[in-house]
Amino acid sequence: MRAKGNHRTLSADLIVTECLKLLDLQGPGGLTFRRIGSHLGVDPTALYRHFRNKDELILAIMDHLISQALVGFEPDPDWRATLRDLAHRSRKVYLAHPQAAVLGTIRVTRREGEMRIVETILAALAEAGFEGEEAARIYRVIDDLTLAFASLDAGFRVLNEDQQRKDVGAWSKEYALADPSEFPLIAGTAGHLAAIDEDSTFELALELTLEAIAARSGAKKQPGQ
Template identity: 30%
Template sequence: MTGRRRWSTEEILDGAAELLRTGDAESFSVRRLAAALGTDSSSLYRHFRNKTELLRAVADRILLAAMDGHRPEGDWRQRVTALALRLREAFGEQPQLAAVWGRYASGGTGSRLVMEELLQALRAAGLPDAEVPLRYHRTVVLIASLISAEAGLGSITSEEYAQATEQFRVAVLGADPERFPTLAHFARDVRPLGADRRAAFEDLLAAHLDRIESRIP
């Protein structure tokens, strides 16, 4: 009698990533993943102790891919900005996984590579060592929040986005000028939430880095 197939750790992570592309972390379960792979949950628990550990490993693979081939260049601000944009691009290709990273974090090699580069860049800025951990934490929270927020838009279909954009246009251009005078005034220039996401990302990050720069002795 042929035994049940043994799945490798990488194959399990591939299956989990694929399942998360069509769902989310809330609906994800080890049992559902096992069913998708044609096996039982116990075989997956040989690789991962629980759902959280599995999700962290999935998120870490994205970080690891983002850091693959990365070479720090420029001053500290350029390094932080380049890192943030690499992470944005990596999660932009798999937006459902951005929420996984924001919620479950990661303790794997990918996470450590991101932490090392960000801490190095902040230290190179000239911040006192006592201040580097705080600025690191606030920077990574900002980056993760922006990426997670943007991922929500990236996960909808083009038809859904077009419908939402049309609803936005009707709501803004059709605003009653007596009740919403300022909105009516700027109606033709206000952009929907999904517009110019990269520019907004860079502006918010730059403002945060300006604040860090003001803390440099």
């Protein structure tokens, strides 16, 4: 079926890419089959030929973002560099589409893009000497860390300007005025708290995690381990 007013054939890929645009512009409220159909110039019922329901569509959108993160990716000989690159790529694509990230980072897509990235992370962990349950648990640590930060930072970006300004300003206003007799540590670090940004926080969390994984990997290779 062709979308009215253009020559594009309606397909699952087209629906997903156009729905991502709707999410960017209108947020989750714009993701109804009626609005999607209007945006594409087709009868909303045509969408059911490709997606049984809205939930299936959301999962496809999130898997599309994962696949975008993998475009041009090549594993590094150093497993730590591979994991670092994947984390950066994933966070970058989610923050480019914060409305989608808020909507779906908690979901398991069980589709090709997600399976490819899980396989790649497990391969990197295998190079580090992890297998079985231990590899699965460490995979979850890396994945959940990336998704948690992406969701948190995306959540901030979808706030309105007034809410963002108040939240950012709190560190240099309310926290800076904390009573030293009651909150001595806050009073002593208020200036530093106000200067910390989301990117550097993610970098530190990621590096601490990779250092811990590397230490565990090294311990496995020690004599007698």
